[in-house]
Amino acid sequence: MTDDIRLCRTFQTAPAAVSTDDAGPDDAAKYLRSALTAEGFRAPDWLVPDLEDGTAPGSKRAGVENVVELVPSHDVDGEVWPRVEWSHLDETVRDAGRDQIDALVAGAGDDIDGFVVPKVGRRPDVERAVDVVSEVEAAHGYEPRTFDLTVVVETSRARSDLRPIARFGADSRLAAIAFGPLDYAADLGSRDLGDRPRWDGTLEALSNEASAAGLLSIGGPFDDLFTERAGVTYYNGDAYVDRLEHEAAIGIDGSWSLHPNQTVQANTVHMPSPDALERDVDRIERYNRAKRGGTGAVVIDGRMVDEASLKGFHNTIRRVRAIDRIHPAQTDAYYDDDLLKRALDLDLTR
Amino acid sequence: MTDDIRLCRTFQTAPAAVSTDDAGPDDAAKYLRSALTAEGFRAPDWLVPDLEDGTAPGSKRAGVENVVELVPSHDVDGEVWPRVEWSHLDETVRDAGRDQIDALVAGAGDDIDGFVVPKVGRRPDVERAVDVVSEVEAAHGYEPRTFDLTVVVETSRARSDLRPIARFGADSRLAAIAFGPLDYAADLGSRDLGDRPRWDGTLEALSNEASAAGLLSIGGPFDDLFTERAGVTYYNGDAYVDRLEHEAAIGIDGSWSLHPNQTVQANTVHMPSPDALERDVDRIERYNRAKRGGTGAVVIDGRMVDEASLKGFHNTIRRVRAIDRIHPAQTDAYYDDDLLKRALDLDLTR
Amino acid sequence: MTDDIRLCRTFQTAPAAVSTDDAGPDDAAKYLRSALTAEGFRAPDWLVPDLEDGTAPGSKRAGVENVVELVPSHDVDGEVWPRVEWSHLDETVRDAGRDQIDALVAGAGDDIDGFVVPKVGRRPDVERAVDVVSEVEAAHGYEPRTFDLTVVVETSRARSDLRPIARFGADSRLAAIAFGPLDYAADLGSRDLGDRPRWDGTLEALSNEASAAGLLSIGGPFDDLFTERAGVTYYNGDAYVDRLEHEAAIGIDGSWSLHPNQTVQANTVHMPSPDALERDVDRIERYNRAKRGGTGAVVIDGRMVDEASLKGFHNTIRRVRAIDRIHPAQTDAYYDDDLLKRALDLDLTR
Incomplete structure (x- = not known):
């Protein structure tokens, strides 16, 4: 959902x-x-x-x-x-x-x-x-x-x-x-x-x-x-x-x-650029790792990740997933295979 | 009215x-x-x-x-x-x-x-x-x-x-x-x-x-x-x-x-330019001719004339008529005599 | 007040x-x-x-x-x-x-x-x-x-x-x-x-x-x-x-x-410039003099001074007085001593 x-x-x-x-x-x-x-x-x-x-x-x-x-x-x-x-x-x-x-x-x-x-x-x-x-x-x-x-x-x-x-x-x-x-x-x-x-x-x-x-x-x-x-x-x-x-x-x-x-x-x-996708995939991966490590507050790129920023990162991924579901030819042509796979595999629970 | x-x-x-x-x-x-x-x-x-x-x-x-x-x-x-x-x-x-x-x-x-x-x-x-x-x-x-x-x-x-x-x-x-x-x-x-x-x-x-x-x-x-x-x-x-x-x-x-x-x-x-008046007089004349010819839809300049565009053309004429009624020296000086006469003679019923 | x-x-x-x-x-x-x-x-x-x-x-x-x-x-x-x-x-x-x-x-x-x-x-x-x-x-x-x-x-x-x-x-x-x-x-x-x-x-x-x-x-x-x-x-x-x-x-x-x-x-x-302060001090001084002189309408810089403009001149002074009260080091450094004194001494009743 x-x-x-x-x-x-x-x-x-x-x-x-x-x-x-x-x-x-x-x-x-x-x-x-x-x-x-x-x-x-x-x-x-x-x-x-x-x-x-x-x-x-x-x-x-x-x-x-x-x-x-x-x-x-x-x-x-x-x-x-x-x-x-x-x-x-x-x-x-x-x-x-x-x-x-x-x-x-x-x-x-x-x-x-x-x-x-x-x-x-x-x-x-x-x-x-x-x-x-x-x-x-x-x-x-x-x-x-x-x-x-x-x-x-x-x-x-x-x-x-x-x-x-x-x-x-x-x-x-x-x-x-x-x-x-x-x-x-x-x-x-x-x-x-x-x-x-x-x-x-x-x-x-x-x-x-x-x-x-x-x-x-x-x-x-x-x-x-x-x-x-x-x-x-x-x-x-x-x-x-x-x-x-x-x-x-x-x-x-x-x-x-x-x-x-x-x-x-x-x-x-209106589609996340490959650079923007790479950046937000990376941020979420680091966030998820830090969270598994038990630290309370997570710092990414020198800034504390709060709910609003996390939601922003997740929205990038959700947009790409929606495009991939509806127009797979577009995501295939636009993103590197590895990057797309990382985006599709990410854990977006908080 | x-x-x-x-x-x-x-x-x-x-x-x-x-x-x-x-x-x-x-x-x-x-x-x-x-x-x-x-x-x-x-x-x-x-x-x-x-x-x-x-x-x-x-x-x-x-x-x-x-x-x-x-x-x-x-x-x-x-x-x-x-x-x-x-x-x-x-x-x-x-x-x-x-x-x-x-x-x-x-x-x-x-x-x-x-x-x-x-x-x-x-x-x-x-x-x-x-x-x-x-x-x-x-x-x-x-x-x-x-x-x-x-x-x-x-x-x-x-x-x-x-x-x-x-x-x-x-x-x-x-x-x-x-x-x-x-x-x-x-x-x-x-x-x-x-x-x-x-x-x-x-x-x-x-x-x-x-x-x-x-x-x-x-x-x-x-x-x-x-x-x-x-x-x-x-x-x-x-x-x-x-x-x-x-x-x-x-x-x-x-x-x-x-x-x-x-x-x-x-x-x-704030007065229609002579070119704008000429264009809209011409459009209405063609529209009126086509309508008398019985065609349902009228195409002018490659576009279908709908009620909204017709109203726009008519408004140009109505503005010029109002100026002519109130300040005839202005319309006399600004528009060619023939063009002004065509504008005043047009049939604006639909 | x-x-x-x-x-x-x-x-x-x-x-x-x-x-x-x-x-x-x-x-x-x-x-x-x-x-x-x-x-x-x-x-x-x-x-x-x-x-x-x-x-x-x-x-x-x-x-x-x-x-x-x-x-x-x-x-x-x-x-x-x-x-x-x-x-x-x-x-x-x-x-x-x-x-x-x-x-x-x-x-x-x-x-x-x-x-x-x-x-x-x-x-x-x-x-x-x-x-x-x-x-x-x-x-x-x-x-x-x-x-x-x-x-x-x-x-x-x-x-x-x-x-x-x-x-x-x-x-x-x-x-x-x-x-x-x-x-x-x-x-x-x-x-x-x-x-x-x-x-x-x-x-x-x-x-x-x-x-x-x-x-x-x-x-x-x-x-x-x-x-x-x-x-x-x-x-x-x-x-x-x-x-x-x-x-x-x-x-x-x-x-x-x-x-x-x-x-x-x-x-x-966001502080009145020295020129603006000088100008409004001068206007109020002239206005106050003219009012003491008994003239009904006061003309300053070729314009009649109405309530709204007077309020505007007064606001400049009030701002400067507020800054002077709260941050005297700022007004001391920014304004000429004589000008500041004139601003503080002005009669702002109407």
Whole structure:
């Protein structure tokens, strides 16, 4: 049980259906299929088939059908979290979202971990979304809390209610809170004059309230996928990693990915580095030896090891074990065999 | 009705009376008169005759008389919002403010849109200010909610209660919240060691809570009006525009102006650029054509147009129409005739 | 009474007992003794004998004994605030903290001003800490509110409840709120990838909520004590002063010190500069003269002096008088004799 860490280094959205204007009907599920078959570091922790902004209004039904057809027939390593339509302002949109949740639970419920609900408003709107999932879940005979919920904070009202929403989430099926900077900026009437704000205050608050309530926090999408310099256009990997490192530094648990390259980078940045793993394996080994030797206080690297630091060391190991359990190809490729074996063999009792 | 957007790109304070030490008695209203007769881009959306910090203690009565004499006899394009005295800590000051509101309503009520109340404290103090306006309004036979209210957040208590104040404001005569960084810094005991902080967290929160409650948000004054370099002193336009662009990027609706030059720049930065107007006019024209053509989903610039984006395009047009209605000299000077005509002729039904 | 300003420019922690692995038993109190005998600018406003992270688990009892033995026998200029163990998550740790408070009150209560309680959670946990102090205080026959309380905000729950904690503090024995960025970052699951965040949003909120509730705010420790360049390792004074100036600019009242050098710098940065003192002495002298002359409004440096600015000038003087009363060696060394005499002689009635 103590090894159960919920991983969401990557929250990759993929359109559930591409408009048939852009692709032949046979290819309408191309991005979804590609994400479902991604391997190694390209496999996200959470795959989010997108029925909201990523799928055109005329293709919503096709999108639901694609998810129902493809998700159960593919064996993905991570979790599957469809994003449905929602709006705190528009009952018609909420009804569409409810119908999508209903169709997805009916057709693919055994392979779905939760639902991502965008454009929520204040806390009562989040409670309303939870109620919708509860009703659909019961109607289809699933156990209570089979399906978790992630909300996207991207309205001024949700931001205003971030603390009450998170506190409500601590005792509900709410598992994560993601940030949606583009819709958020539009909702605030912000004007795009070049440099987009980083919304530091909101990201700090998101990280804090999620932690305080035992929820995961997920950063917003980065859609400057490509950059151009001196005549060549290429993947904008530097800017995305800068964003990822900032998010990791303030305790955001996972990052939004829009592209397999972004998934590789987010998986990597949110994974303990080999040096960090080596250091914490070593510390725990020394701690365990000292403890067996009977000394009361244990000094490691010149500092007393208290419960909080020990928990920190253990968390490194637990994260690596969770990645190894879910995506063994990633730990195999990233860590030296001996180091990984030491991490898997450690005694984490205290 | 849908064209009714309340404009406050500029919130220009002008001393209601200059100390008679600084000017002959005949000139005591010089700044107020200058602001009341400003034309073109120098005309602010909101003119704020200042009876608080801008008018000396011995000149308050003269300031009220200046407003009563000059405001009704000038035909200003925008709104008129006197700033009166107030203090959450000092009943004597609040009584002075109430007397000023009373004299202004009595003498110039038909030409006043609302009152700016500075140095409010927690939410109950804002409710108290609303009650004062209600009582004066009724005493002079005006309809309820004839006069709106703007509060200046410039105490730690108002900042602490920003969310409850804004939530109260959603159902009251509160129309806008402005920021007062100088008094705020003093209230926090901050020490001026050169670079003043930008108070990013507070500005983000101001923009968010105002939006969530349907209020306008207004940035703080920038009093480094002039800069000196290599022996020449000149208007500090660059630094002020940097501030304006930051405010616009995080969704602050309007900016504080202390000078006609600042009014020109704030009017301009908070106005859709010709390129932005051209782009959104074009998008709506294509959207309307496609909709008449019967297609369900409309794709513009490779993206599906949803309700939120459509609302964003419409808002650009509504802003320009509001500016054109209130300050036609500004739209005439800023936009090409054909483009402006297309904007005014567009069908904004959905 | 009006001269009573509570000073906490410096909050210097010193281990109550060094591990006997690191020092001979005779030297286990070396840091505490050094801090208790510091003179001049090395004397902190608040000395914090540290029984929490600074003292090893096996040395806690020795730490309490050191405080009981050394504090009453040294005549320190500032206040003494032991930091005890606490954890909002762990009753055993809280019990240890209570025992430490009990032993310290019993053995050195007459020489202790308050207790620093780390790792508090939400508001009810802070209330619990207050109750512990109340019970111990009463058990040993001290008057109610003899001992004040400072909490360290270093968990996501305390940060989430910062506003309710501060509001509770306005009417309780809570005197100050300090920030603990290292434990805070760990609690948020933040990952150390080089540059540590400055937590601007949290520091702004700390300064604001403390001010709004009449509490002192204290920045977090800066543990990059030394830096290395081109082969030489030396005291990292530049980076610490940058931190101090940022804290002072946003209204943080005092800074955390881990070293006598840091104490010198924090005492200095949070002290009015000679220029600032000269300026405000001069302003008050001119104001007092003008007021005796009977003029209603007083203009100083081209601005009307209102109550708020006058309060600001007076605060400069009050701070200097408080420093002079507690640490006369500091004001003697820092200010010109004539200037200091003028500051001490000023009439601060209004």
